[in-house]
Amino acid sequence: MTEASILPGLAGAADCSNENDSSCSDISNKSLRIAENAKKKRQAEAPLLLALKYFSQVKTGTPRNGNDELYGYLEQVEREALAQGLAPEAVSIMLEFAMSLRMTSAISSRVLRFLIPASVVPQEAVVRGFSWLCMQKLSQPTQVLFLRWVLSMFDMIDSKDNLRAIYGFIFSFVIDETMCPFICHLLYLLTLKEHVKPFRVRKLLDIQGRMGKQPFLMQLLALYKVFCPEMVTLTMPSKMKAGFKNHNSTWKVALAALRKRNISKETHSMELTLGVRQHPHRRKRKFHHLLVPALTPMMESSRSNSRKGVCLQQLSSFAELLDNLNSIELPAQMGSLLSSALALHYLDCVQDESAFLRLNFWLGHALHEEFLFGPVDGSSESMGEAAHFLSMLVSTQHFLQEGFSSTEGFLYKFLTMWDGFLHRPQILELLSDIPLVPSSYIKDVLFEPLMQLYFTSSVFFKCSVIECLTSMLRKWLTWHSVCAQEEGLDISLNNRSTMSLSLSGFLDSVLKLVQFVGRLTSVGLQLERGHTLLLHHALGFYETVSDMFLKYSLPLFVMLPPGVFFPALLATDPVSIDRLGYIMFRYRQNLTSAKEQQKKQRELSLHINRSVYKEFNTYLVAMVAHLWNSKSFSPRTGIEVSEALLERTKVADYSKSFDLIHHPAFLNYAIDFHQQCWPERTDVDLNSIKVGKYWEWYVEFLFTQGFDGLRDFIKVNINQASARQSIGQPLSQPTQPSQPTAVSSPSS
Amino acid sequence: MKLRTKMLKPFRKVPVLNAANVLLVENEEHLHSRLADIIVQNEKDVNITVRLARKLPLPVENQDSRPRIDLVVFIVNLMSERSVQSAEQSVRYLDSGFFLGKVCFLVTGARCLSVSSTRLLTVRKMASSLHCPLLFAEDQTSEGVIAAAVRLLGILKVAAGLVPFATGLSLNSVTHCILPSDLEQNLDSPTC
Structure with missing residues (x-):
C-alpha cells in the first residue's frame, strides 16, 4: 500500500507491465486488500500511461493548433501531476519532451510548471535537460524556468554525481546575465573542492567587475574561498546578505499539498502495518525544507569506493x-x-x-x-x-x-513581527543563544522590538523575557571568562593595546544589556504592581549581575535599580527579601575584592565609578534601617515620607513596621517564634521579642528557617560588636543603632 | 467645520466606574468580532464594552449613546492594500488627544509577506509617526487570536486607567513603534 501510494504509475509508459506486475505481486503477498487497491489504481492510471506514451513518441513539428489529442493528454498528465505527483520515469519523459522543444516553448513552459515529482527526480533526466540547454534553442524565459525547476527540485534529485561531472558545462552558462543568479545558486549547491579552478575564479571576478558586487556572485566566491583560500584574494564582508532567493514559488503550493497528502496516506498505511515504526516520515522529509533531510552522502554511486x-x-x-x-x-x-x-x-x-x-x-x-x-x-x-x-x-x-x-539574522527579523506567542519557548531559547551583539546596534535589533513586545504582553511573557535575557547574559559572561583564560586576556595584563579594545567593547554591550533589563524590570514591576513572579525573575538577573567580578572576572559593577530594590525589600514574601540579602552580600564581596585588587595594583586601576559605592551604601543603609534598626521612612533610608502623611495612615509604630519582626513577610515567623517562647501567653506582644536575648534568638531562629541569603547579609554587614550592644538594650532606642559597615569609596 | 463634528474625541464623555470601552476598526471585518468575543470573555472584574467599526468617522447619530472610548485599535491586514488605505484614512478622524496612549495598530499577515514588504513599511511609518504601538497577530490560529486579544485587553486596562501607577501615556512611551534604522535592514533583510 505504501509503495503503491507513494509511487503512482510506478512504471514508465512503454514497458510498464513487467515492473508493475512484480511490484503488485510483492504487495499482494502482504494483504489481499492492498492488492485490490493497487489494482484499482492501475486501472485509473491506464489513460496516464497512454498520455506518457504519446509524449515520449511525439515527433518534432507536430501541429499544435487544433491538436485535441495533444491537449487532452496534456491535461491528463497535468491533472495527475498536481493530484499525485509524477513517477520518476514520467518525470524523465515529460522533461525530455519539454526541453527538446518538440512543440512550442509555450507548451514546454506549461509542462515545466506542472512537473511535480511524486518521489524522486532521476538525475539522468536533469543531465539530459542540461544537454538540451546547451543547444541554445530554448527561449530565455524557458531556460530560466528550467533552472528554477532544477533548483526547486534539487533536494529530490536522486543523486548528484553525474551533475557534478558536468560542472564545467553548467559553469559555462554563468556568462549569461539572466541565467547567472540561478546558475550561481546551482553551482553553490554542487561545488566540491576539485571544482575550484583559477580560471573559474577569474571568470567570476570578471563577471563581478561587469555586474557589480551581486550577492549571488559573492556567495559563490565565498564558498570558493573556503575551499581554496589561496585562489580567491577577495575580502568578504563580515556580514553577508543572504545571497540566493527562493525560486520555488511556482511549485511551492503543489509540493506542499502533495507532501500533506502523502503524509496522511502514510499515517493511514501505518495503521495497517504496525511495527514499521523505524523511519516513519523519513522519505517525505525531502518535500519540505523545514524538515531535516536524512543523512545521505555526497557521493552516492560506485565512485565513492574509489x-x-x-x-x-x-x-x-x-x-x-x-x-x-x-x-x-x-x-x-x-x-x-x-x-x-x-x-x-x-x-x-x-x-x-x-x-x-x-x-x-x-x-x-x-x-x-x-x-x-x-x-x-x-x-x-x-x-x-x-x-x-x-x-x-x-x-x-x-x-x-x-x-x-x-x-x-532570522531572529532579528522575526522579532520585529512576532506576536509574542508563536513558538515562544523555542524563540526565547534561541534568542538567549545569540552571541555578543555590538553595542552600536544592540538597541535597534534587540532592545526596541523586545521592549515593544514586553510591555504589551502578559506578566508571564515578561517573566520569560527576563529569564531569557538572564540566560543570555550568563552565556556572554561565560564566553568572556573562557576567552579570558584562553587568550590570556586579563585585566591585570600590561599589554592592553588590542585586548582592552575588545574588552571595552564587551563591557559596553554587557552594560547596555544590564541597563536595559534594569529598565524592563523597574517599569514592568510598576505596571504589574510588583508581581512576585516577575520580582523573582528580576532578582535572578541581579544575582548574576552582582557576581560579575568574582565569578566571571569582568570588571563591571552595576547596582540594581531602585525600582527593583524597594519592591523586593518591601515584598510580602520572605524569599524576595532573602534573595535581596544574598544579592547585597554578593555585591559587597565583589566590591571589596575589587577594592583590594585596586590597592594592590595602583597604576593599573580598574576603574570603578564612585557612584557605584554611593549607590551600594544607600541601599545598605536603607536595608539595615528597615530590617534591623526599625527606622523605616526616616531620612536617608531611601524612602522618605513626610511625617504628617505617615500620621494620617494611623499606623501606630510606623517606623517599626518593616523590621524583621513586623515586616509583612516575616510576621508569621515572629508569631511562630512568640508562641514557642511563651506558649502559655495568650496575648501576642511582638515587641517583647526585641528585648534582650530574645532578639538574638529570633534572628538565629530565622536563619534556621533557611534564609541563608539573609544570614550572609547580616553576618557581613552588621557590625557584630555594635549589634550585640544594641541587642543588649531595647532596640526602640533609636540613639543606639547598629551601624551598617558601609563600603567606602576608595578616595574617601 | 464638518470635519470637526465627525472627529472622535477622547474626553467628551465622563468615564464610568469599573468600565472600559474599546473600539476595533477593521475594514475586512473578519478578525474583530472574534477578538471582541475573547476580550469580553477574558475579563471578569471590569465591565468591558467592545465596539466594532469598519472605518472612521463613526456615524454622527449615535454620538450621544456612544460611551467614552478608551482605546482605538486599527486592525490592518497586510494581505490587502485596501485595509492599509482604510486605516490611513480613518486615523484622520481621531482627535489628537487619542494619540496620547489611546491608539494602537494590530497587524495581521506580516509573516507571509512574500509579495509586498512596502505595506508593512507603510504601516510602520504611520505607527511611528503617530507614536503608537504596533502589535502583530497570528490570525490563522485560534491561539494566536487569543494571544492578541489578551494583549489588547492589557493595553485597554491601562488606557482606561484601571491599572494603578500606570497611564496610557506612560505605557505608550515605552511601547510606541520606532522605525528601524537602515542598519538593521542591511543586516538581515534578504536581498530582493
Missing part, C-alpha cells in the same frame, strides 16, 4: 568517528547534520569553515523562506513541524554551545 572519504552515516560510534576524523565526507545536505549527534561532534571538533558556511546557508534559507515567510495555513500539523524544527535547532545550538549566525 575515494578514500568516509560518509558520516557509515559511522555508528564515537570511536569510529575518531578513527576517521580526517577523512570524513560531508553529506550532500548540510541540514542533515542537525539530526545526527555524531555529525555534531564532528562539526564541533573540526571547526570546518566550509561546513559551517554551508550549514548556515541551509539554515538561513530554511528559516527565512519556510518559516518566516512560509505558508501560513495555521494547521496544527505545520505548527508542530515548525516547533519540532526549532526545538531541534535549540538542542543543536546547546550542543555546540554557540548560535548560528543565520539564526541570529
Whole structure:
C-alpha cells in the first residue's frame, strides 16, 4: 500500500507491465486488500500511461493548433501531476519532451510548471535537460524556468554525481546575465573542492567587475574561498546578505499539498502495518525544507569506493568517528547534520569553515523562506513541524554551545513581527543563544522590538523575557571568562593595546544589556504592581549581575535599580527579601575584592565609578534601617515620607513596621517564634521579642528557617560588636543603632 | 467645520466606574468580532464594552449613546492594500488627544509577506509617526487570536486607567513603534 501510494504509475509508459506486475505481486503477498487497491489504481492510471506514451513518441513539428489529442493528454498528465505527483520515469519523459522543444516553448513552459515529482527526480533526466540547454534553442524565459525547476527540485534529485561531472558545462552558462543568479545558486549547491579552478575564479571576478558586487556572485566566491583560500584574494564582508532567493514559488503550493497528502496516506498505511515504526516520515522529509533531510552522502554511486572519504552515516560510534576524523565526507545536505549527534561532534571538533558556511546557508534559507515567510495555513500539523524544527535547532545550538549566525539574522527579523506567542519557548531559547551583539546596534535589533513586545504582553511573557535575557547574559559572561583564560586576556595584563579594545567593547554591550533589563524590570514591576513572579525573575538577573567580578572576572559593577530594590525589600514574601540579602552580600564581596585588587595594583586601576559605592551604601543603609534598626521612612533610608502623611495612615509604630519582626513577610515567623517562647501567653506582644536575648534568638531562629541569603547579609554587614550592644538594650532606642559597615569609596 | 463634528474625541464623555470601552476598526471585518468575543470573555472584574467599526468617522447619530472610548485599535491586514488605505484614512478622524496612549495598530499577515514588504513599511511609518504601538497577530490560529486579544485587553486596562501607577501615556512611551534604522535592514533583510 505504501509503495503503491507513494509511487503512482510506478512504471514508465512503454514497458510498464513487467515492473508493475512484480511490484503488485510483492504487495499482494502482504494483504489481499492492498492488492485490490493497487489494482484499482492501475486501472485509473491506464489513460496516464497512454498520455506518457504519446509524449515520449511525439515527433518534432507536430501541429499544435487544433491538436485535441495533444491537449487532452496534456491535461491528463497535468491533472495527475498536481493530484499525485509524477513517477520518476514520467518525470524523465515529460522533461525530455519539454526541453527538446518538440512543440512550442509555450507548451514546454506549461509542462515545466506542472512537473511535480511524486518521489524522486532521476538525475539522468536533469543531465539530459542540461544537454538540451546547451543547444541554445530554448527561449530565455524557458531556460530560466528550467533552472528554477532544477533548483526547486534539487533536494529530490536522486543523486548528484553525474551533475557534478558536468560542472564545467553548467559553469559555462554563468556568462549569461539572466541565467547567472540561478546558475550561481546551482553551482553553490554542487561545488566540491576539485571544482575550484583559477580560471573559474577569474571568470567570476570578471563577471563581478561587469555586474557589480551581486550577492549571488559573492556567495559563490565565498564558498570558493573556503575551499581554496589561496585562489580567491577577495575580502568578504563580515556580514553577508543572504545571497540566493527562493525560486520555488511556482511549485511551492503543489509540493506542499502533495507532501500533506502523502503524509496522511502514510499515517493511514501505518495503521495497517504496525511495527514499521523505524523511519516513519523519513522519505517525505525531502518535500519540505523545514524538515531535516536524512543523512545521505555526497557521493552516492560506485565512485565513492574509489575515494578514500568516509560518509558520516557509515559511522555508528564515537570511536569510529575518531578513527576517521580526517577523512570524513560531508553529506550532500548540510541540514542533515542537525539530526545526527555524531555529525555534531564532528562539526564541533573540526571547526570546518566550509561546513559551517554551508550549514548556515541551509539554515538561513530554511528559516527565512519556510518559516518566516512560509505558508501560513495555521494547521496544527505545520505548527508542530515548525516547533519540532526549532526545538531541534535549540538542542543543536546547546550542543555546540554557540548560535548560528543565520539564526541570529532570522531572529532579528522575526522579532520585529512576532506576536509574542508563536513558538515562544523555542524563540526565547534561541534568542538567549545569540552571541555578543555590538553595542552600536544592540538597541535597534534587540532592545526596541523586545521592549515593544514586553510591555504589551502578559506578566508571564515578561517573566520569560527576563529569564531569557538572564540566560543570555550568563552565556556572554561565560564566553568572556573562557576567552579570558584562553587568550590570556586579563585585566591585570600590561599589554592592553588590542585586548582592552575588545574588552571595552564587551563591557559596553554587557552594560547596555544590564541597563536595559534594569529598565524592563523597574517599569514592568510598576505596571504589574510588583508581581512576585516577575520580582523573582528580576532578582535572578541581579544575582548574576552582582557576581560579575568574582565569578566571571569582568570588571563591571552595576547596582540594581531602585525600582527593583524597594519592591523586593518591601515584598510580602520572605524569599524576595532573602534573595535581596544574598544579592547585597554578593555585591559587597565583589566590591571589596575589587577594592583590594585596586590597592594592590595602583597604576593599573580598574576603574570603578564612585557612584557605584554611593549607590551600594544607600541601599545598605536603607536595608539595615528597615530590617534591623526599625527606622523605616526616616531620612536617608531611601524612602522618605513626610511625617504628617505617615500620621494620617494611623499606623501606630510606623517606623517599626518593616523590621524583621513586623515586616509583612516575616510576621508569621515572629508569631511562630512568640508562641514557642511563651506558649502559655495568650496575648501576642511582638515587641517583647526585641528585648534582650530574645532578639538574638529570633534572628538565629530565622536563619534556621533557611534564609541563608539573609544570614550572609547580616553576618557581613552588621557590625557584630555594635549589634550585640544594641541587642543588649531595647532596640526602640533609636540613639543606639547598629551601624551598617558601609563600603567606602576608595578616595574617601 | 464638518470635519470637526465627525472627529472622535477622547474626553467628551465622563468615564464610568469599573468600565472600559474599546473600539476595533477593521475594514475586512473578519478578525474583530472574534477578538471582541475573547476580550469580553477574558475579563471578569471590569465591565468591558467592545465596539466594532469598519472605518472612521463613526456615524454622527449615535454620538450621544456612544460611551467614552478608551482605546482605538486599527486592525490592518497586510494581505490587502485596501485595509492599509482604510486605516490611513480613518486615523484622520481621531482627535489628537487619542494619540496620547489611546491608539494602537494590530497587524495581521506580516509573516507571509512574500509579495509586498512596502505595506508593512507603510504601516510602520504611520505607527511611528503617530507614536503608537504596533502589535502583530497570528490570525490563522485560534491561539494566536487569543494571544492578541489578551494583549489588547492589557493595553485597554491601562488606557482606561484601571491599572494603578500606570497611564496610557506612560505605557505608550515605552511601547510606541520606532522605525528601524537602515542598519538593521542591511543586516538581515534578504536581498530582493
